[in-house]
Amino acid sequence: MSVAKATTVRAKSRGRDSKVTLSKYSFRVKYLRKSREILRRFNETKPWLDQLYTTFLGLRPGMTMVDVGCGTGDFTRRLATLSKGRSEVIGIDSNADGIAAAVADTNHNRLSKMISYRVGDAYKIPLDDEYADLTCCRSLLIHLTDPLKAVKEMVRVTKNHGSVAALESGRMSVFFDPNDESYSELFDQVQDALFDGIRKLEGKHIRIGDRLPGIFQAAGLTGIKAEIQADGWLYTDPRRRLADLRQQLRFDLSMLEARSKIDRKYLIAGGMTDARINAYNRQTMAKTKMLLSDDKKLRNDPSLYAASLFLVSGTKIA
Numbered sequence: 437m438s439v440a441k442a443t444t445v446r447a448k449s450r451g452r453d454s455k456v457t458l459s460k461y462s463f464r465v466k467y468l469r470k471s472r473e474i475l476r477r478f479n480e481t482k483p484w485l486d487q488l489y490t491t492f493l494g495l496r497p498g499m500t501m502v503d504v505g506c507g508t509g510d511f512t513r514r515l516a517t518l519s520k521g522r523s524e525v526i527g528i529d530s531n532a533d534g535i536a537a538a539v540a541d542t543n544h545n546r547l548s549k550m551i552s553y554r555v556g557d558a559y560k561i562p563l564d565d566e567y568a569d570l571t572c573c574r575s576l577l578i579h580l581t582d583p584l585k586a587v588k589e590m591v592r593v594t595k596n597h598g599s600v601a602a603l604e605s606g607r608m609s610v611f612f613d614p615n616d617e618s619y620s621e622l623f624d625q626v627q628d629a630l631f632d633g634i635r636k637l638e639g640k641h642i643r644i645g646d647r648l649p650g651i652f653q654a655a656g657l658t659g660i661k662a663e664i665q666a667d668g669w670l671y672t673d674p675r676r677r678l679a680d681l682r683q684q685l686r687f688d689l690s691m692l693e694a695r696s697k698i699d700r701k702y703l704i705a706g707g708m709t710d711a712r713i714n715a716y717n718r719q720t721m722a723k724t725k726m727l728l729s730d731d732k733k734l735r736n737d738p739s740l741y742a743a744s745l746f747l748v749s750g751t752k753i754a
């Protein structure tokens with residue numbers, strides 16, 4: 437399962453949906469809470485990620501941090517926890533509902549002494565110049581039509597010699613079902629067409645990862661560095677609990693239904709035919725339901741989905 441995994445089923449009508457974007461759908465509190473819970477459980481099988489984030493972002497106690505486009509605050513809380521106390525983290529998001537959920541979840545996790553939230557725009561961050569030691573974002577720039585403008589704002593609110601960082605999805609991804617090569621090819625086509633369609637219709641790069649060093653350089657940052665977080669999603673993986681796999685599949689199925697109309701317009705713009713989209717929807721639905729109906733088949737399914745997150749940072753030297 438991927439945060440940006442392509443999902444479609446048969447569309448009933450097209451007109452009304454032209455205004456709904458995949459981005460807007462992904463900003464909903466219900467979507468964010470559920471997808472981040474699944475991601476968090478998956479990440480628990482990868483304890484080395486804590487070390488990657490801590491060393492790459494230079495996390496330490498006493499830091500001032502800003503998480504731009506924080507959504508429901510999942511990454512904001514991780515930053516606070518990894519900096520090991522007495523740090524100050526501010527989450528910023530333009531969606532007031534997301535901020536309200538972030539505040540509630542942060543209180544629930546007893547982290548509100550370290551974390552506060554503000555409603556605000558990534559293009560006009562409501563903070564003074566040189567406010568933070570580290571300004572970062574996760575899965576924000578993929579949704580923006582002008583990511584450079586947002587990164588320049590992140591640079592503005594960062595202290596001299598401080599860091600700006602982004603964790604965003606990249607082009608390295610693959611799906612392969614050894615028992616169904618033609619479905620594997622179709623899956624790849626759907627992914628490519630979805631992201632191509634979004635770029636054509638909305639000017640956003642959902643696989644922005646490889647562009648980040650160039651954007652950071654254009655924003656005036658120096659000492660730019662990059663790591664790639666590669667994730668392999670596999671049902672046979674004994675590190676993953678059966679309950680988590682089933683939760684992921686149920687979520688995928690609900691996404692198939694909920695995003696069908698939205699995804700179809702991108703897929704058509706990305707060059708797919710209705711017939712191919714219908715074939716993909718049918719096969720995905722059938723496979724997901726089959727896996728959900730039989731735990732033994734689920735645990736023995738060797739389909740591999742792999743995806744990448746690009747972690748890029750740069751230093752501000754005024």
Ligand SMILES: C[S@@+](CC[C@H](N)C(=O)[O-])C[C@H]1O[C@@H](n2cnc3c(N)ncnc32)[C@H](O)[C@@H]1O
Nearest residue numbers: 463505506507510529530531556557558574575
């Ligand atoms: C895909 S979510 C990521 C949330 C969070 N960073 C995470 O990784 O869980 C993208 C978030 O960016 C926010 N966002 C989109 N455009 C924004 C803007 N111009 N200014 C501030 N926030 C924005 C959305 O409201 C949404 O909460």
